[in-house]
Amino acid sequence: MTTHQIVPAALLTLADGRFPAGGHAHSGGVEVAVADGTVHDVASLYEFLHGRLHTTGLTQAALAAAAADAADPAGLDAHADARHPAAVQRRVSRAQGRAVLRAGRAAWPAPVLEALAVGCPDGPHHAVALGAVAAAAELSPGHAALAITYGTVTGPASAALRLLGLDPYGVHGVIARLGEDCERVAAQAAACICEPWADLPAATGPLSDLAAIRHEHWEVRLFAS
């Protein structure tokens, strides 16, 4: 990203944690990681987020970029399904996708979003919806990828802050230090979109997948995922 270019304001709106798309209720696996002791301070949060960014983050970014580039993003539905190994993750992804689409349709009404709502009656996957909304906001596939990678970091970071009472300055120091990683992953994702969709990145974190399944059956949990 060149430094002298003004970033579109729509990207800030889309990536803002206050964008009402339900993100605050999801921990991105941090609630389990905190309970397991894997995440217990700012340094371990950094390790968790770094790993998440380069696995799930890349996969999500590629889906978002492809959706932003697609004439019919609903066609990505099966490819997104295949990239969420646990059933609970598919449900969570679709719930978040519905939310992004709802907020996106109000913010940037466009035929592509209406078509996506019709094409995915159970709700589009999160990354697919976000990519389509980015396109409706006249953002590029790279912007869509950056928005979702940034959310991959900030959502769990905010959950860790709330669960552990971490120092907010420390947490945002971590987010800032992961900024270049976010840009790199987004650029990598945006570079993949010409491939057939089946060849899009499919990196996952098996421990996170298992954690999501365990989390669903907890008696007491504060986050939806």
Place this chain on the structure above:
Amino acid sequence: MHRDHLDPADLIGLTQDRSGPLRVGVGGPVGSGKTALVAALCRALADELSVVVVTNDIYTTEDADFLRHNGVLADDRIRAVRTGCCPHTAIRDDITANLDEVEDLERRHDPDLVLVESGGDNLTATFSYGLIDRQIFVVDVAGGDKVPRKGGPGVTRSDLLVINKIDLADRVGADLDVMRRDSATQRGDLPTVLISLRAPDGVRPVVDWVRAGLHAHTH
């Protein structure tokens, strides 16, 4: 799309224009009696109206279980929403999770009345009118008779202020006249009721308010 100023027509449709059942939010501090009020409303109204409930308990599905165990509503008419440690966000700044459940319940049951109970929060936590049509704010005398004077959006702007547990007023040294007077000062023409849900038919003033709201909503 590059213009110096939006046409007013561009803003049409940004406010949800909703028909459908009356949605009532029930908010207020922890322990003030929100769940007890919801249960009492269901008991009083469920025979004549189709009612569904969404609860936002912070920790568990306890609130929903409370309603089920009291035999007030069938299981499939109650949903619990998880709010990620932010009960106020879930009813105000980002109403997504609650809207999802409300709309799903509306599709399944075509209810007359939807009750959305917030997780216990503080005096500043109020509902967005994107989620509900009217809101009740519940405080109790045991929280101190200065609560109405403190104000905050729940006390000053809610459509109905409920001051609960008036049966305890003597025991906790709360002056009901002070609470009544301060509420009137803070709220202008907005109604306030002082009730005890433990008294026989103690919920009646709130039931009457809901009925009036239903009438206004459908006529």
